Amino acid sequence: xxxxxxxxxxxxxxxxxxxxxxxxxxxxxxxxxxxxxxxxxxxxxxxxxxxxxxxxxxxxxxxxxxxxxxxxxxxxx
Numbered sequence: 001x002x003x004x005x006x007x008x009x010x011x012x013x014x015x016x017x018x019x020x021x022x023x024x025x026x027x028x029x030x031x032x033x034x035x036x037x038x039x040x041x042x043x044x045x046x047x048x049x050x051x052x053x054x055x056x057x058x059x060x061x062x063x064x065x066x067x068x069x070x071x072x073x074x075x076x077x
Contacts (some may be wrong), residue, residue, distance in 0.1 A: 008067045014074045033064040038066040040042055 001035055005011065014021045039056040044050045 008070055011074050012070050014071045016075060016077050022071060025071045029064050029067050036060050
């Protein structure tokens with residue numbers, strides 16, 4: 001898990017046993033995902049670039065889900 005920490009800087013603020021740090025981190029991930037999802041959703045409507053933006057949107061979603069899972073694992077640890 002130490003190898004993944006540089007890619008998920010928000011998870012450094014999660015402390016084991018502190019629910020407040022976990023909730024704040026999850027809320028930040030959800031807000032970032034929502035904002036980027038809306039932005040990339042509008043951009044995916046462009047005919048030529050739509051496929052590229054759809055792929056980017058999916059990759060951002062995967063990043064957010066992995067970040068939330070790692071935050072929960074850090075909290076449990």
